[in-house]
Amino acid sequence: MSEQSTGRPWSTPAPRKGVGGQIAEFKDLVIAYAKQETIDPLRTLGRYLGFGFGGSVFVGLGLGLGLLALLRGLQQIDLFNDPAEFDGGTWSWVPYLITGAVGLVVALLFLGRLISMAKKQEAR
Numbered sequence: 001m002s003e004q005s006t007g008r009p010w011s012t013p014a015p016r017k018g019v020g021g022q023i024a025e026f027k028d029l030v031i032a033y034a035k036q037e038t039i040d041p042l043r044t045l046g047r048y049l050g051f052g053f054g055g056s057v058f059v060g061l062g063l064g065l066g067l068l069a070l071l072r073g074l075q076q077i078d079l080f081n082d083p084a085e086f087d088g089g090t091w092s093w094v095p096y097l098i099t100g101a102v103g104l105v106v107a108l109l110f111l112g113r114l115i116s117m118a119k120k121q122e123a124r
Contacts, residue, residue, distance in 0.1 A: 081095075
């Protein structure tokens with residue numbers, strides 16, 4: 001058997017403390033509980049929000065650069081950009097319209113997804 005000859009699986013009770021010791025232990029218990037229930041969740045929330053903000057910045061930057069690449073790519077097409085004309089020709093505005101439409105569609109897709117997630121949260 002183990003070192004305990006009584007065979008009990010629990011440890012021996014702590015020696016009794018005086019009123020001052022109990023008050024100090026209670027104070028330590030309350031402080032530890034407050035930290036556990038307030039500070040730790042706030043740290044977790046801060047980390048979660050930090051990653052969310054960083055991710056949204058990178059997604060926004062990527063989408064902006066992608067739309068800029070689309071615009072520059074469409075401007076290279078001779079139909080939209082007549083090299084003989086100084087101002088680009090009659091159809092030089094079409095790449096801007098297409099890029100704006102694509103940007104609007106992407107924004108509406110994000111907004112639709114956001115609304116559907118908000119409705120799912122309300123249903124819970």
